[in-house]
Amino acid sequence: MLDALEVFTTVVLGVMVGVEFSVAFVMNRIFSGLPDDANQQARSHGGRMLGALMPFWYFGSLVLIAIWAAATWGDGDTGLLVTAGALLVVSIVMSILLLVPINNRGKTWTAETRPADWKEQMSRWDRYHYVRVAVIVAAFAVLVTALV
Structure with missing residues (x-):
């Protein structure tokens, strides 16, 4: 049962990291190459869709990490699991x-209602997102280290 929890947790976190990595380094770059109206519309739609799922x-x-840590409390890998969990907490707080806040504004914008500085706000979101991706990649790496 513990093996199944470990694999399931690793897959769930790994897929999440992959989605966030893709948003940062693939999707947003594709969107930025579109005309402004399509770019903003794609980002708004993505903000609504992923904004509902990601929490x-x-x-x-x-x-899942907390359950895994509790199930193996006192083993050698508990510290790694706590570290992975702490990194996820950092990413959640970020x-x-x-x-x-930026996403909540951006997901409501249309071509007619977006502010003049919408690109600057999206660039700020992208910069924060790059840092968040780095944090969750680190969490995933630590989690995989605990697994192996």
Whole structure:
């Protein structure tokens, strides 16, 4: 049963990291190459879609890591699991304080209602997102280290 939890947790977090990596280094670059209206519309739609899903994915991953850590408490890998969980907490706090406010504004914009500085706001979101991706990649690396 513990093996299944370990694999499931690793896959759930790994796929989340892959999605966030793709948003940072693939999707947003594709969107930026589109005309302004299409770029902004794609980002707004992505913000609505992923904005609804990612909180469950982040918190779900954190809960899975916590369950794994509790199930193996006192073993040699507990410190690694706590570190991975702490990094996820950092990414969640970053999300709530830095990324979600921008996303909540951006997901409501249309070509007619977007502010003049919308590109600057999206660039700020991208910069914060790069840091968040680095944090969750580190969490994933630590988690995989605990697995092996």
